[in-house]
Amino acid sequence: MVRRMPCVQSSDSKVLPFSLQKAPRVKVRRVLIAEDSLLIALDLEKICQDFGCQSTVQTAFIAECLQIIRSYEIDFAFVDYRLADGTSEPVTDALKVRAIPFAFCTGQSKCDFAAVSQQAPVIWKPFLPEDVLRAFEQFNLTGEP
Numbered sequence: 001m002v003r004r005m006p007c008v009q010s011s012d013s014k015v016l017p018f019s020l021q022k023a024p025r026v027k028v029r030r031v032l033i034a035e036d037s038l039l040i041a042l043d044l045e046k047i048c049q050d051f052g053c054q055s056t057v058q059t060a061f062i063a064e065c066l067q068i069i070r071s072y073e074i075d076f077a078f079v080d081y082r083l084a085d086g087t088s089e090p091v092t093d094a095l096k097v098r099a100i101p102f103a104f105c106t107g108q109s110k111c112d113f114a115a116v117s118q119q120a121p122v123i124w125k126p127f128l129p130e131d132v133l134r135a136f137e138q139f140n141l142t143g144e145p
Helices: 038-050 062-071 089-097 129-137
Strands: 007-009 015-017 030-034 055-059 076-079 102-106 122-124
Touching: 030 038, 030 062, 038 055, 038 129, 055 062, 062 089, 076 089, 076 129, 122 129
Parallel strands: 030 055, 030 076, 076 102, 102 122
Antiparallel strands: 007 015
């Protein structure tokens, strides 16, 4: 599958991908990325950095997610529904207990995911930077920190 990057026209007539233009800022410093696909996690990390996030931590395992949530100040999380060792329900439960906003980032079938997706915004794979930004916007986390 080919993923098309949205483009903008620069002043010198070259076309720049969305991630290279002046990206909007978010009021989030630290992001947890719970994702079992390294390429997707790296893509999401780059998008978060483009939006001004200072640091991200990535893992594909439930126990590591829970340890990170307990040990670090996380401002936001992107959570794949299916992680390397099971579904992410224990992770989202822990995020809710700590009142950490999160969005699902999944390729699950919309029919299979309907009940779970009512808990938080969903970014459907494949996603674009605008999709990630909308997740932040749903929690009023855009603008200068």
